[in-house]
Amino acid sequence: MKPRVLLIEDELFILDLYRHILSTHDFEVITAESGQAATETINKNLEEGEKINLIILDIVLPDTNGVDILKQLKSNQATKDIPVVLLTNLRQENIIQQSFKDGAAGYILKSQITPQEIIEYIKTLIAKEEKAV
């Protein structure tokens, strides 16, 4: 079965780009463009018993920020084991360090990474997660 990735990103061009890269590499992609939409999507998937293998989360969102969503996900029993990768343009060490403390599995600097690297990075994280389970 294809691994399912939830992509939370409000910039349409970036959202489409990542959706394209992931789906051409055999991932099933679901998307949300705001914090509110992300929460609804996650709840719906949980209710329907659909597994989410990984979440890619943008830090700057219109209604909230990725750091707060990360904290919520990690404090919820049902979602705390889903690996979360932060997608950011902010090269701010303190935010990055703090999000690792808050349980992020990794982060992607949008402007510094190629599509191939993204895929490899995500595959490694999912493989690590499956090993742990």
Added chain:
Amino acid sequence: MPEPLPTPKLFDFFQKLFPKKTTLPNPEVEQLKVSLAQSELQKNQLLSSLYNMTNPFIVVDLSRNVLFANHAAEQLLNLPLNFMYGKPISQMLKIYDTLTEVTDLFYCPINTEEAGGKIFTKNSLKVISSSKKESFVNLTSQEIKGDPKLNVGCVLTLIDATRETQLEKMKMDFVSMAAHELRTPLTSMKGYVSVLIEEGNDKLSEDQKMFLRRISISTEQLLGLVENLLNVTRIERGTMALAREQIDLQSIAKQLVMDIGARAKEKNIKLEYCDPTGAPQVIPFIKADKVKITEVAGNLINNAINYTPTGGTVKVCVERKEGDIIFHVTDTGVGINPDAQKHLFTKFYRVINKLGQNSKGTGLGLYISKAIIEMHHGKIWVESEPGRGSTFSFSLPVSDNK
């Protein structure tokens, strides 16, 4: 802080400080009275001139207590002279350089080793008055070396720079905002171009592939520029943070030599790592920001390649010298004349080289490098002779584990 007292009339105050002598009983008394009146007049003329000078002016004695402050200084600090008189300067004048407090040991040099007296000068320092009002000043302090009986330690002259500082801040805010806004579309361009290059491999002609690579390179250059502008705003606002970890500068240098090797080869330049003493040295780990130090080292190597003609050599060395780890890049390039060397590390400065070409880049790389190295309590410098090449070096203290 107690309520400031109302300012008394200036001369009343000085009369208390320097009370009049009683009349002498001998016959020369009239002559002495005249001299005394004259010197009194001269003293008051001087004090009145200083007191009414437009720029804030403070005199500190050898025990770091306030001896004199003029009206402009009283207004700046919102404290009258008779309150400040005899009190420690450290309690009267609070100065900040961006976010860190500058202590009076720095801004008020007294009893230093320097023969002619030390001078401290710094621009855009923040001063907070007793009523919590913030102003920005350019400060020049001159240590006074003279007869200790005079008891004058240091003279501080301040120039109000609040407006300039505000304008500079607005400029930085604008650059920062513009750079952030540019980064989003550039990131998306870079991403889509990479997808096209990857997926178009067997569908596109060689020319088309080359065009895509050129779009990609140009996008990278723009992103690099935007990143540099953001770094400048972070440096100027004092918001650049370091993520320190144990790093091995020697492996970083060797890795960079490998990574940049291909570019050097394209230009037919020999890029190599060398041990400066001939024999490999054990270089201890130091606590530093790996990403930023790698950027600085990479920037110096790339510059060396840019300014070295085809067929030249660029050598990279790391050595330990006393308490420092030193990184050097030596090239056989065009060299830099002594006049230009002075300005190399300032913002937006670019050398026009002998080959008649305008140099590449924005003139921000060395400025950012200097700021990063100084944040690590290190030093960065250049030694160069026109026509013979240059050596750029930076040192990082081994013991700096702060």
